[in-house]
Amino acid sequence: AGGGGDADGGETPVKVAMITSQTGPLAAYGAAYQAGFEAGLDYATDGTGAVDGRELDISWDDDQGNPDTAVSKAKDYIGQGYRILAGTAASGIATALAEQAEQNEVLYISGPAATDAVTGINDYTFRSGRQTYQDVATAGTFIGDPAGKHVTVFAQDNAFGQGNFAGVEAVLGAQGANVDGVLVAEDATEFTPFAQQILAAKPDLVFVAWAGASSGAMWTSLQQQGVFDTVPVVTGLGDVATYGAYGEASGSISFLNHYFGGAAGTDAEKAMIAHLEENGAEPDLFSPDGFVAAQMIVQAVREGGDTVDGMIAALEGWTFDSVKGEITVRAEDHALIQPMYQAKLVQQGDGWAPELVDTVDAETVAPPVAGE
Amino acid sequence: MSEPVLTVSHLFGRIGGQQVVEDVSFEVPGTGVTALLGRNGVGKTSTIKSVLGLIDRSGEVRLAGERIDRMPTHRIVQRGVGYVPEDREVFGGLTVAENLRLAERGDAPGREFVARLFPDLVARLAQRAGTLSGGQQQMVSLARALVNENRLLLVDEPTKGLAPKIVDEVADALAAAAAAVPILLVEQNLHVIRRLAERVVVLSGGRVVHTGPAAGFLDDEELVQRHLGVHDDHAEPAASAPEPEEAPR
Amino acid sequence: MPAAGLLLVAALAVLPLLAIDIPGVLPGPTYTPGTLQLLAYAMLIAALALSYRMMFGLAGLLSFGHALFFAAGAYGLGMALDAFAPAAWPSEAIFLGAIAATLVFGLVLATTVGALALRVTGISFAMVTLAFAQAGSVLIRRNPGGATGGDEGLPLDTTHVPDALIGVMNTRNLYWVALGILVFVYLVVLWVERSRAGHVAEAARENETRVRVLGIRPYGVKLLVFIVASVLAAVAGMGYFLLQSGAAPRIATADFTLTILVIVVLGGVGYRWGAICGGIVYTLLDQRLTALAGSDAIAGLPAVLRVPLSEPLFILGTLFVLVVLFLPGGIAGIPARLRSGRAQHPLEKEGATDA
Amino acid sequence: MTDHPALALEGVGLRIGGARILDGVDLAVPSGELLGVIGPNGAGKTTLFNVVSGLIAPTAGRVRLNGDDVTRMPVHRRAVAGLGRTFQTSSLFGALTVLENVRQAAQARLGGASSVLRRPRGADAATTRAREALEEVGLAHRAGQQASGLAHGEKRKVEIAMLIAAEPSVILLDEPMAGVGSGDVPAITEVIRQLHRGGRTVLMVEHHMEVVLGLATRVAVMHHGELLAAGTPEDVMANPTVQQAYLGEAV
Amino acid sequence: MSTVLLLLVTGLGLGALYFLVASGLSLIYGLMGVLNFAHGVFLTVSAFLGWEVARRVSDGTWAGLAISALVGIVVGAAVAAATEYFIIRRLYERHIEQALVTVGISLAGVALFEGIWGSDPIYTKQPAWLGATTEILGARIPNDRFLLIACAVLVLVGIVLFLRKTRYGLIIRAGVENRQMVTALGIDVRRSFTLVFAIGGAAAGLGGVLASVYYGYVSAHLGSVLLIFAFIVTVIGGLGSLTGAAVAAVLVAVLQQFANYYLGGTGDLVVVVLLAAVLLIRPRGLMGKAA
Ligand SMILES: Nc1ncnc2c1ncn2[C@@H]1O[C@H](COP(=O)(O)OP(=O)(O)OP(=O)(O)O)[C@@H](O)[C@H]1O
Ligand SMILES: Nc1ncnc2c1ncn2[C@@H]1O[C@H](COP(=O)(O)OP(=O)(O)OP(=O)(O)O)[C@@H](O)[C@H]1O
Ligand SMILES: [Mg+2]
């Protein structure tokens, strides 16, 4: 890869600012991301924490789930001469940081934030996780040939839910499915009537896109009103903390999944899990995002030298082995082409544990090139 | 003179950091009506409130020999002090009966007496006190103090804003009450004072400037003029300590 | 006092050219973008608090909807820049036009909300303003027609924004803009408070009926104060939008209004510069407490201490309770307190003894 | 001078939830009169003032000020039209100083009170007038004090100073002597007399009969929301109904 | 038809929850003039501790639920009483500052709970019957809604009787009007105010445990979500009026349900519009006392 090589040699440490939630609503995601990153760094640098003799000087900082804080901190780091920024699970923060990256011409590798908007947003922004489109496309793999099928999207009426609905329309609609949506106000607390509405629509598949605390009540309502008895239901499997949210419905739901511990079985995954367990953590939904971010940063530094343009060039089109298998940074829009999983929950002791059903090929769920 | 029921020595009172009662000393004998007099703003109400602990105070206050200046208000009242506040302060949202019920302590031996004294109230027991006329409210306020067995009544301007006829009625009620319990009375109406009071304590600038028998004071025009009379400078007495006519013990 | 004020403003103005370092308070020397960003942010919050204080402290209008106008400024500017983006006029004209359009929008919104909300008083007023703000907040999150960006916020469309205001290296300019806004808001507030209308507003806060029987209609004066405060909030909001290169729905929530209220009280309701103090102290605390919460010193403590102390909001909330309890005049009231030993709170009504 | 009475009430009635608070009150107060309004507690005197000043809308009848129907006019416009009043329980702007209180009244009279563009100044017309008014009631030495800290009687005086400063043509005084020490009564009586001598029309509710008799040119008696009698003080005092309902044995 | 019934009954259930929170708010405001932002904290801490105890005793049984309800009530009452005793009391009569300290408490409380129990919701278990449904006229109505409604009715009746029939009720009603005068009648009024807080806190505590049944989880933000609606309910009903709060709770919740379902998820907007409309037309709320 063409690195705009640098004269200063390998002595000065490379400063990297990691901005993610350490407190606030997404603190748990932040923790998983951070642990994954440490593991990835260890893996990519063979435990040295240095690239070709250059130290990576990593600063972690808390965005508190608040874009203002994140932007202030990003400006602070950029002002101090940081050229590499990464992190955050919050889509709102990711887009704000992407904006800063463009204005200030620094490299930004967004974290677990799923919004499709980050893909192709500008030349300086990459992502280390999956995006909504990939979730949706994975859901589509549950109904075989979508043509002529009726898919109902049950989602919250917010960016996440709307994004998913749009995604399903784009992905499955394009393949001939008949897609409609039951969108529920984000603050609604009563889902019983909506469960009725789903039943009334008589779909072949229900795709549920739900985040946040109300999911428990939502699943209970679907269960109580008998949705699972009549139609297959697909949703994304969240992090470990949410395994209990599905209640009695757990066994009846088909899950699409970005990652859960043990899903991949790759060497990188083994290395990651070993590193995590050593540090008293366990693999979780967003561990690979941190891992990938570390790999990408190491690649950017190793191949890109000291200029941001060089780093961008080093990352664009790069294919590498990671936790989930082979991953490609698509050159055109920086989408991260990666495999996804189908899973189910099985009873394990007092709780529930995920079990792999199938691995979905990276190309099958690759998003179309953004902005085309 | 009988044993004093209330002894106040070197009482200071403050409202919002401002000194409103300054080194006041006097006593209330165990029978009859003692009038607390003084021009507007000299601190009569504040003195009574200090005695009751309704405002910040320091100094020594004894009720029948017992120190009460460190007690919270409700304890003082429970020791047998009835209070009729300056602006009636009846509970407008409660009925007359509820107002009275609230005031009753123990077996409230004054119930009969109150019923005899204010037949008008008995007829209005179920009416909300807020809809009573000013005079009737004053009756409720007095009745609240009279239902209990008290050792002392503190009554603050009971005739303020009342029609002349009602003023008479209130004075009658107080006279009847005074037969049973000593009263410390703040009053502006000299007719009422003349009729009820046996002794006077006169305040000026937050201090006691005169104590003595009522008749002697009221008949001394010069004294009345000096302590209650027309002055256009209020600040003066507070600054220069006037010599007391009769040194408070 | 004016001389001291001028001196202070001058000192603040040259700050970006100096290298003053206050470890533990500022993230770095004063010329660094990070510090300037933090200070600029603090000054905008101070300006917002100042506008709120005028309404709450002067006119006694307890609004739970002030965030709406801040958000109107921020989002208004953002949407105006988006809307004008395709136009073929010169960039400067579009930028100024967007600002003017936002001001007009803020004015219209403030007049409408104020005219309605001021028909009621007290807690009802607080709740009507809350209702409007809540409606605004819900709308912003619903992202009607893609105009507000919903949860993800509205990014700054830089096409027509002067280059001098873009990028970290220009944070200094944004700092000056923020300082300018703070000074402007201060002067307007000062002017209104010292004007006859300000005195009437103060009197109406004390006893509205009395004002009416004197022959003055308090409604007009209160509406005026409400509108001025709201438009000033919108001005601060525009500054915020430029500084942050975007707006997030958080700034339209009732929580944000409560934060402003907290700031005003923390600083001292009775004092104009209390709001400024409050805004700056709050912002710095908010920042620094996060650093403290994540520090090793705290990580080493036993759980009973570590858990609460590692939550910045816990410390802030507790601190706030303590200030209200033990420092009724707020930060700005400390000097007066020291002088008089014991001061009555300026907001406090006549004591109960007089009732 | 016009031939209209300064204040006229025509069949004014007020019912609140079925209770008759005011009932068919007819009253004409010629310009320059000082009308004493007496009556037992709860007769409706304060309520009548509230109706006249516009704080309460009557449910029947009309109110005329200098011949103009003001029944539906908002409070502040009546004040501008020359109606001034005090309250039974003193109501000042507690947080403002005594001078500022009076200054508000003067400014309201002089106009431009709500202007944002102009500032109150130490030497402007309104302040000067406020100082004069305070001088007149003998409270100049309290000018800088916060109003909430005044004693009761002083508050009453400040209220009268506010009236002096606002120069209304028709004045409603609601128990100006309530709670005023007997020593101060003559002084305040004198101030009220001055107010009246200036050619103003005054209505005064008062329970101090000496004050009423000393000041009033005519006395109206209210009872149960109705106007019982109106006449010269001597006539009214001699009226047996009044004696029975109001005066008792006193005086 | 069954949808309308479903919306109605579930709306009633939600309204019952709103009422449980609003009853305490309304009581405290009506009697003490304190706008209590800490009410959500009372609710949340009760829900957490109720859950902590229940899961140790017998998770997911009726006994467990009964114990957690009891714990919730006791904890809510205790925390509220402590708040009044140590904080609110020091600021008597200064209503704005009282409201402000409660804002501080709510900030600190939520942060503290996040520190202790984390920011993720913790899912709870209920007795099986509560998770099941009962079919009425074709609508499968979740059983826990019946429990909510029954509890709310009990609380309403209980508080009303307490205020009407007991001497404490009398003292409290009088204390609202003129606290100093109550003291001057020889009554320790402060104790009654602590009691008011305790009662409000107990209702909130019960509400907290029931909310964890309704939502199926406990989290640090449980209270904040309900608090804003409880405020709206309190104000629409008329500050200080319990029956007003009850009526408004049902009105708001049912309206919210219908608007969410039929008007494209506009429940929240409709509720705030209702709030503004009610206040502009009738500033003292549906059943508030005249100012
Ligand atoms: N709430 C208050 N804040 C500050 N000062 C007050 C307050 N209440 C009373 N004062 C001051 O205390 C002094 C004494 O007041 P107090 O009410 O005791 O007088 P008083 O003799 O009862 O007068 P009055 O005859 O008018 O009732 C007054 O000068 C007044 O200025
Ligand atoms: N809002 C109301 N609701 C019910 N009754 C009312 C209302 N306002 C006044 N009243 C009643 O109207 C009557 C007249 O009251 P008002 O205050 O006018 O009496 P007043 O003649 O001024 O008495 P006072 O001499 O005691 O001041 C009283 O009986 C009072 O209880
Ligand atoms: Mg007094």
Ligand SMILES: [Mg+2]
């Ligand atoms: Mg009256």
